[in-house]
Amino acid sequence: MNKKDFIFISIVLAAVVSAALFLRFPKNPDTVSVYVDGELFGEYSLSLDTEISVNGTNTVKIENGEAYMFSSTCPDKLCIHQGKIGKTGKSIICLPNRVSVETKNSVHDEVSR
């Protein structure tokens, strides 16, 4: 390892920190948006417990102010293991089925597309 390595590492870490500061994290998310293939599939309030069948391949459940992937036809099931989003966590993505679930605040946030 030489000095240039450390310069590189510092630049990378500095970039990560500034990205973290620069990215607005949704404040007080109250809604969840579901996208399939980049197109908005639907938006659902986090305060209403419900079960959403997405595109016939995934099921999203909203319970106690949080949303999570309940079931999916994908082979790796990574989306199910991504846990719950709501106040904590911002998105759940199922890459094979091209489904993404994101939190937002209905008043503040324009989820950038």
Add this chain to the structure above:
Amino acid sequence: MNSKKIARVGIISALAVVIGYIESFFPPIIPVAGFKLGLSNIAVMYAFYKLGKREAFLVMLVKVLITSLWFQGLNALIFSLFGGVFSLLAMVMTDKMELSKIGVGMAGGVFHNVGQILAAAIVLGTTSAFYYVLVLIPSGLLTGALVSFTTSILIKYTKNV
């Protein structure tokens, strides 16, 4: 490229595919989408230093094509390709900037993940994939360091391919 070099690239490419296949049986250490140690890059880096940049590129290409087309799906191809290309470009540039093997490996790891996040953003049509940089870039540094450390030991203790 003469036949000797072709044979060497072939052997290393085959090793890359096999390493990747074995790695697919490991459980993911961090439960984030697509997290892998990227051990097949040991083969790519070995070719990078022992055979040359072009040869390393070929190893990467063969590994990406065979693994994604044979073992996975078309979706995987885009992610693998973006990851591999970004990673190699970063390695070429940092090598030119005279970083050590470890530094080059870390750059490879980081930019591999950057490429994949970019691919995810394109495929999903959303920028929410960028949130993953907070996890994937530091882990890119770590896995890159691991891969390059292993490669440097390999280079030191093996004779020619």
